[in-house]
Amino acid sequence: EVQLLESGGGLVQPGGSLRLSCTASGFTLSAYAMNWVRQAPGKGLEWVSVIDENGSAVYADSVRGRFSISRDNSKSTVYLQMNSLRADDTAVYYCAREGTPGTADYWGQGNLVTVSS
Amino acid sequence: DIVMTQTPLSSPVTLGQPASISCRSSQSLVHRDGNTYLSWLQQRPGQPPRLLIYKISNRFSGVPDRFSGSGAGTDFTLKISRVEAEDVGVYYCMQLTQFPYTFGQGTRLEIK
Numbered sequence: 329e330v331q332l333l334e335s336g337g338g339l340v341q342p343g344g345s346l347r348l349s350c351t352a353s354g355f356t357l358s359a360y361a362m363n364w365v366r367q368a369p370g371k372g373l374e375w376v377s378v379i380d381e382n383g384s385a386v387y388a389d390s391v392r393g394r395f396s397i398s399r400d401n402s403k404s405t406v407y408l409q410m411n412s413l414r415a416d417d418t419a420v421y422y423c424a425r426e427g428t429p430g431t432a433d434y435w436g437q438g439n440l441v442t443v444s445s
Numbered sequence: 446d447i448v449m450t451q452t453p454l455s456s457p458v459t460l461g462q463p464a465s466i467s468c469r470s471s472q473s474l475v476h477r478d479g480n481t482y483l484s485w486l487q488q489r490p491g492q493p494p495r496l497l498i499y500k501i502s503n504r505f506s507g508v509p510d511r512f513s514g515s516g517a518g519t520d521f522t523l524k525i526s527r528v529e530a531e532d533v534g535v536y537y538c539m540q541l542t543q544f545p546y547t548f549g550q551g552t553r554l555e556i557k
Binding site for chain 2: 432
């Protein structure tokens with residue numbers, strides 16, 4: 329059974345940093361691209377970043393230069409390093425597997441990041 | 446960026462009746478590889494999103510056949526043939542043809 333489990337969220341002050349982890353099970357992480365998607369409280373979904381099987385990354389304009397995605401296939405884990413956090417980064421962050429290319433087929437339960445003083 | 450526009454934003458439906466949600470993209474979603482990477486997601490209250498339909502009309506594993514997708518180019522539709530209580534939630538279209546991936550605003554399906 330495919331499972332994705334996010335961790336590392338919490339409360340952080342504006343300007344601070346946080347690293348989210350997404351641990352995969354039930355499939356071989358190295359064979360798939362992985363995405364991060366976020367959802368601000370009461371709002372819709374916003375794509376954040378993707379890392380492909382080769383480690384190439386793409387970012388949304390809103391996070392480029394502040395966030396960094398990486399992966400450690402030996403640990404079946406994808407990371408999202410978030411720096412220079414702002415109040416508008418407050419959201420539940422989901423990781424999602426890109427199964428068939430161009431398809432976000434499995435999603436984690438999400439992890440809340442709150443940026444506030 | 447490709448803008449995804451859903452209508453309606455709210456859809457009150459009677460149990461057992463059909464429902465339909467439209468999604469329009471600001472440019473064609475046909476990828477250079479010939480595929481159209483348009484998906485539909487369901488988000489039940491308090492739950493993460495769940496994939497229902499991918500590449501316009503393909504039902505994902507375990508999705509009931511009352512859900513169907515159609516469309517081409519820039520216009521797409523999700524249909525539920527007979528709404529059940531468990532279908533309550535917010536439905537999103539999502540394009541994965543071009544970066545950045547983008548979502549529609551969401552359509553809230555509620556029971557009358």
